[in-house]
Amino acid sequence: MTATVTETASGPIKEYSGPLTMKHVGVCIQDGPEEKTGEMRFQISASSPQLNATFSVAGVECTYSGQLSDSYTGTMNCSDRQAVPLKLWLK
Numbered sequence: 093m094t095a096t097v098t099e100t101a102s103g104p105i106k107e108y109s110g111p112l113t114m115k116h117v118g119v120c121i122q123d124g125p126e127e128k129t130g131e132m133r134f135q136i137s138a139s140s141p142q143l144n145a146t147f148s149v150a151g152v153e154c155t156y157s158g159q160l161s162d163s164y165t166g167t168m169n170c171s172d173r174q175a176v177p178l179k180l181w182l183k
Contacts, residue, residue: 095132112157114149119162136182145179156180 097110112132115127130149134156136142142158146153147168156178158166165178 097132097134105137106132106136107133112120112147112149145180 093112093114095110095112095152096116096174097108099106101107110132112130114128115125116127128150130147132145132151134143143156143158143160143164143166145156145158147156148154152170152172153171154168156166156168158164158178158180164182166178166180167175168178171174
């Protein structure tokens with residue numbers, strides 16, 4: 093999953109959003125990697141190690157909540173699927 097985001101709100105809680113590309117490269121893929129596009133939105137605060145995000149991909153919206161350590165470690169939740177552990181890195 094790769095996103096290029098820009099700051100949309102500043103202040104004590106910063107908000108970012110931008111286009112997202114999700115690429116699945118599992119061994120079950122026969123015709124090459126499957127790619128889907130969408131949008132990512134998230135908020136971070138300098139006073140909290142928490143990151144909350146929303147991913148919208150192919151008409152499905154998922155939420156993410158993670159804690160900062162060496163990366164943001166948390167869980168992505170989609171209404172029609174089981175929760176998925178996910179690590180996010182910000183550059």
